[in-house]
Amino acid sequence: MADLGPSSLSAYLAVASVLFASGVLAAATRRNAIGVLLGLELMLNAAALQFAAYGRFRAAGLDPQGQTAAVFIVVVAAAEAAMALALLFAVYRSSKDIDLEKTRELRS
Amino acid sequence: MIPAWLAPTILLAPLGFAVLALLAPRSRPGLAHAAGAAVMAACTALAVWLAVAVVPHGAAVQGAHVPWLDLGGFVLGLGTYVDPMGAIMTVIVCLLATFVLVYNAWYMHDDEQAARFPWQFCLFVFAMLTVVLADNLFMSFVGWELVGLGSYLLIGFWSHKPAVADDADYQRLKGAGARGILEDRLSPAHAQLKAFVMNRIGDAGFLVGIGALIAAGTLAGGVREPLTWGNIALIAQGGGLPGTFLGLTGADLLTLAALGIFCGAVGKSAQFPLHTWLPDAMQGPTTASSIIHAATMVAAGVFLVARCYPFFTPDALAVVGWIGGITCLLAASIACVQWDLKAVLAYSTVSQLGLMFTALGAGAAAGGQAAGISHLFTHALFKNLLFLCAGAVIHACAGSQDLHRMGGLARRMPITAIASGLAVLAIIGAPFFSGFFSKDAVLAAALMHAEEAGGAAWGPFLLACAGSLLTAAYMVRWWIRIFAGHERDHGICHHAHDPSWYASAVLIALMPFTIMFVWSGWLGHALGAPHGEAHAHAHHSAMMVASTLLLGGAGFAIVAFLLKPGLSEVLARTLRPLHVACAELWGIDRLWDLLFVRGVGAGLGRLAALLDLGSRDRLASLEGAAPFRLRDVLSLDGVIDGIGRACGGIGRAGALLHDGRIGLYLGVAAIVGAAVLLLGVLW
Numbered sequence: 001m002a003d004l005g006p007s008s009l010s011a012y013l014a015v016a017s018v019l020f021a022s023g024v025l026a027a028a029t030r031r032n033a034i035g036v037l038l039g040l041e042l043m044l045n046a047a048a049l050q051f052a053a054y055g056r057f058r059a060a061g062l063d064p065q066g067q068t069a070a071v072f073i074v075v076v077a078a079a080e081a082a083m084a085l086a087l088l089f090a091v092y093r094s095s096k097d098i099d100l101e102k103t104r105e106l107r108s
Numbered sequence: 109m110i111p112a113w114l115a116p117t118i119l120l121a122p123l124g125f126a127v128l129a130l131l132a133p134r135s136r137p138g139l140a141h142a143a144g145a146a147v148m149a150a151c152t153a154l155a156v157w158l159a160v161a162v163v164p165h166g167a168a169v170q171g172a173h174v175p176w177l178d179l180g181g182f183v184l185g186l187g188t189y190v191d192p193m194g195a196i197m198t199v200i201v202c203l204l205a206t207f208v209l210v211y212n213a214w215y216m217h218d219d220e221q222a223a224r225f226p227w228q229f230c231l232f233v234f235a236m237l238t239v240v241l242a243d244n245l246f247m248s249f250v251g252w253e254l255v256g257l258g259s260y261l262l263i264g265f266w267s268h269k270p271a272v273a274d275d276a277d278y279q280r281l282k283g284a285g286a287r288g289i290l291e292d293r294l295s296p297a298h299a300q301l302k303a304f305v306m307n308r309i310g311d312a313g314f315l316v317g318i319g320a321l322i323a324a325g326t327l328a329g330g331v332r333e334p335l336t337w338g339n340i341a342l343i344a345q346g347g348g349l350p351g352t353f354l355g356l357t358g359a360d361l362l363t364l365a366a367l368g369i370f371c372g373a374v375g376k377s378a379q380f381p382l383h384t385w386l387p388d389a390m391q392g393p394t395t396a397s398s399i400i401h402a403a404t405m406v407a408a409g410v411f412l413v414a415r416c417y418p419f420f421t422p423d424a425l426a427v428v429g430w431i432g433g434i435t436c437l438l439a440a441s442i443a444c445v446q447w448d449l450k451a452v453l454a455y456s457t458v459s460q461l462g463l464m465f466t467a468l469g470a471g472a473a474a475g476g477q478a479a480g481i482s483h484l485f486t487h488a489l490f491k492n493l494l495f496l497c498a499g500a501v502i503h504a505c506a507g508s509q510d511l512h513r514m515g516g517l518a519r520r521m522p523i524t525a526i527a528s529g530l531a532v533l534a535i536i537g538a539p540f541f542s543g544f545f546s547k548d549a550v551l552a553a554a555l556m557h558a559e560e561a562g563g564a565a566w567g568p569f570l571l572a573c574a575g576s577l578l579t580a581a582y583m584v585r586w587w588i589r590i591f592a593g594h595e596r597d598h599g600i601c602h603h604a605h606d607p608s609w610y611a612s613a614v615l616i617a618l619m620p621f622t623i624m625f626v627w628s629g630w631l632g633h634a635l636g637a638p639h640g641e642a643h644a645h646a647h648h649s650a651m652m653v654a655s656t657l658l659l660g661g662a663g664f665a666i667v668a669f670l671l672k673p674g675l676s677e678v679l680a681r682t683l684r685p686l687h688v689a690c691a692e693l694w695g696i697d698r699l700w701d702l703l704f705v706r707g708v709g710a711g712l713g714r715l716a717a718l719l720d721l722g723s724r725d726r727l728a729s730l731e732g733a734a735p736f737r738l739r740d741v742l743s744l745d746g747v748i749d750g751i752g753r754a755c756g757g758i759g760r761a762g763a764l765l766h767d768g769r770i771g772l773y774l775g776v777a778a779i780v781g782a783a784v785l786l787l788g789v790l791w
Contacts, residue, residue: 028775036770104768 012053020046033088033098040084041077048073110161115171115188118154118198119241121147122205122234129227137222141213144226145206148233152202159195163634166192170338173243182322183333189243192634193481197240197403197411200485204403204492205233207614211496212395214611215503225265229399232258236404240411245318245335248415252314252376252408256307259405262396263389264300271295277507293701299391306385310375317368321419323353324361337415344419359421366424369416370431377409377461380435384697387454394450394502398495401457402488410464410484417468417477425476426565429469429554433571436462438694440578444585445680445690448509449498452586453491456535459575460487466572467550470557474646478637479549485631486542489621490534496615497528501590504604511589513597520604525591527615532587534622536580536662537654544654545624547576549632552650556642573657580661588669 019042026039048070055066088098095103125147129140162169173187190198209226216222235258238251272278272294318335321343325334327350328343344362353361373379378386386406390397400406413420413428420428436459443455464483470476502509504521518525530541537547554569595601606612637643668675680687692698764772 024774024778028771028778030771036774100770 009053009057012049012057016046016049016053019043019049031099031101033091033100033103036100037081037084037088041081044073044077044080048077110158110169110190112172114154114158115169115190115241118151118158118202119188119234119237121151122230122237126227126230126234129230134223137216137225138213140223140226141209144230145209145213147230148202148206148209152199152206155195155199155202158190159192159199162190162195163192166634166636168192168194168337170243173336175333181332182325184246184335185244185333186247187243187336188241189337190241192636193411193414194240196485196631196634197407198237200488201233201236201240201403204399204488205229207618208395208399208492208496211398211499211607211611211614212393214608215395215499216393217608221265225393225395228258228261228265229396232262232399232404236408239408243336244333245321245337245340245416248412249314249318252372252412253311255376255405255408256304256311259307259389259400260300260304262400263303263392264296265393265396266391267295267297267300269296269391271298293705294388294391296391299385299388303385303389306382307375310372310382313368313371313374315368317365317370317372320356320361320365320368323356324358324365324419327351327353327358327361340416341418362419363421363423366416366420367427370413370420370424370428373409373413373465374431375409376412377406377465378458379409379431379462379465380438381696381700383435383439383458384693384700386458387451387693390448390450390454394495394499397450397454398492398499401453401495402492406457406461407484407488410461410468410480413465413468414477414481414484417472420468422471425469425471427469428465429557429565429568432462432465432467432469433568433575434462435459436466436575437571437578438462440575440582441690442693444578444582445687446582447511449501449511449514449586449590450495450509452511452582453494453498456579456583457491459579460491460535463547463550463572463575466568467553469568470553473638474553474556474560475549475637475643476553476557478632478635479546479553481635482631482637483543483546483550486534486546486621489618490531490542493527493531493615493618493622494535496611496618497524497531500524500607500611500615501528501604503607505600506603508597508600511586513600514590515593515601516591516595517601517604518591520601521606523606523612523615527619528591529587530619530622532583536583537576537658538662539655540624542622542624545631548647548650548654549637551576551654552643552646555650555653556646559646573653576654577657577661580658581665584662584665585669588665592670593673 023039023042023044023046026042027036028039030036030039051066051069051073053066055063055069058066091103092098097103125144129144132140134140168189168191171188171190173185175183176186177184209229212222212225212229216225232255235251235254238254239248240251242248242251269275275295321340322334324343325331325339328334331339331343333339334343350358356364375382386401389400392400439455439458439462443452443459446452446455460483464480464487467476467480467483470479500521501514501517501524504517504524505514508514534541534543537543551569551572554572558566558569607615668679689695765776
């Protein structure tokens with residue numbers, strides 16, 4: 001059994017895995033587009049957490065590259081969220097709904 | 109010098125005519141018959157030219173030969189090969205085809221389908237000429253199968269007719285006392301199928317024979333084209349070929365090949381036990397019967413056995429002789445009690461073919477080959493004449509074929525009476541008639557073989573003698589019942605008359621061929637019959653035997669059917685079990701029906717039904733009612749349906765990937781991604 005104490009890498013990776021799995025589940029099963037978007041954000045954050053954890057627990061000591069990557073992900077996630085919300089807004093305008101089961105028409 | 113185009117022209121002209129006549133409009137049947145007869149007459153003239161060029165030299169002429177299939181190591185070719193036997197056969201086939209077409213123009217003058225006859229007939233003739241003129245066994249086999257097709261078409265010429273049990277005309281006119289016929293089955297459509305299937309059984313043996321010959325060719329050192337007649341003779345001369353094939357030595361392979369070819373001949377030439385199709389083939393037009401029984405179909409078997417004589421080993425010849433002898437007596441005994449005038453002729457053909465095979469079984473040294481073939485030739489002409497006369501009689505008697513109701517027709521149709529009288533004298537082998545000469549040769553060959561080999565070799569000779577005795581009896585009975593005595597049924601006979609002038613001319617033209625001097629002398633010489641003191645002695649003995657049998661049989665028939673008409677009934681009562689056995693065709697038809705139609709046929713039907721288990725449920729499932737079950741999968745329908753279902757399923761599964769469900773996309777992507785990752789980690 002791996003050490004899951006606050007000072008071990010495994011604890012961080014476990015939390016990240018749970019986050020990522022929750023994100024996949026949410027993105028795959030939610031019918032509301034906002035919910036899917038939340039799932040995507042969860043997955044991105046799980047990845048960011050992993051980057052930070054790996055950077056912190058390098059054998060050679062703290063490596064700032066991990067934190068850097070996490071910051072990049074936060075920026076990309078913000079851009080992605082803005083982009084996705086704009087798309088959703090457009091979808092809502094054309095079909096008066098953001099239920100993904102109902103907006104399956106790929107052509108308008 | 110023979111022009112190279114001669115034999116191919118004779119071969120292909122009937123085919124060309126058949127194709128043209130098939131494509132031509134059917135409005136002028138008379139014109140089609142005339143054109144067909146003209147083509148066949150031209151072929152006859154060319155065939156006579158060919159025969160005159162080939163026969164005196166006694167040597168075979170190999171025509172142009174082209175490779176057809178190169179199967180890597182061995183080649184199948186197409187070409188023509190004419191030896192004296194083949195040249196005379198070609199003349200007879202073309203001559204009889206001409207006569208029959210002319211005659212048929214009269215015979216079918218009020219038949220709406222008459223225009224169909226010439227092309228089917230010429231296709232049939234082309235097929236037979238292919239067998240006769242082919243220069244290798246495989247090309248013969250092709251012709252052989254086409255002969256089967258031609259007979260199939262002609263026997264079923266009136267295939268719209270119902271089974272005879274439901275045919276009011278047939279029931280009204282059929283021979284009283286007709287027995288042994290499975291009336292609920294027999295119809296032109298059934299008869300053509302029966303002929304085809306019985307021939308298939310024989311042809312399976314033919315293919316085995318070809319395979320055995322090819323194997324013998326490899327033993328002989330890989331002959332490149334093992335099936336040409338020349339190479340077959342070379343392989344057979346090798347006798348003790350070195351090595352074995354599948355454990356069979358060269359001699360075994362040659363015996364197997366000979367028995368295989370003979371098996372094909374048993375089917376095609378209607379020998380016991382596959383003879384049952386020929387009497388049923390009487391359902392076809394009488395003119396078709398006249399050529400099937402004479403020059404084409406049944407002649408093909410005898411001809412091919414004679415052609416393949418080089419590799420018929422003594423063992424194989426013994427089988428040929430015995431089958432021939434058994435068939436000769438068996439069919440003759442059945443013919444004695446038939447009341448349908450065509451059935452008598454049908455069984456007499458079977459019996460005469462048995463006689464030919466008896467001769468062939470005697471071996472070349474005893475003159476068996478020449479005797480069998482000369483009887484084939486003389487028989488072709490007088491049997492053709494007999495059938496054409498039978499057609500005239502049936503026509504004159506308003507369709508009746510019942511020997512009970514005829515009689516005294518000689519006064520009303522003298523030309524037919526004389527023509528059939530001559531043919532009967534020929535078939536029973538009366539002196540000065542063609543059958544005397546050839547039947548004497550047959551019995552002489554069988555006798556000589558029996559004296560040399562002794563023991564069991566006497567069997568075929570004695571069977572052939574018994575068959576000849578009965579032949580004399582039933583053929584004289586046949587003629588007496590139709591033409592002699594008083595009119596038994598005035599209602600049927602009162603407007604009987606000879607056929608029209610051109611059909612009568614055909615009968616008259618065929619008469620000379622029943623006379624001996626037309627044939628004797630040159631035919632045996634042309635066919636290379638052996639000479640010698642022993643042969644002369646055998647001929648004298650055979651002549652005595654044949655004459656005794658002739659006098660006995662014919663004398664009995666004259667007494668029993670003309671002078672003391674009550675005698676035959678007394679005899680039938682006294683020998684009741686024998687009479688019933690003959691009338692029931694010795695039960696062979698019924699046995700085949702029981703074994704194969706009801707037994708194997710029904711068994712296969714049940715197996716097919718088993719494979720087709722889901723068919724009823726399938727209909728339901730098409731309507732979406734029946735659930736999918738395991739036995740549906742196992743049945744043939746299940747497999748085919750399953751393929752359809754699988755295609756649909758793959759299509760639907762593929763469609764899921766682009767139908768706009770984002771959740772599904774993500775789910776699939778996640779699962780696939782996880783799987784890839786897992787594989788990467790594990791490896």
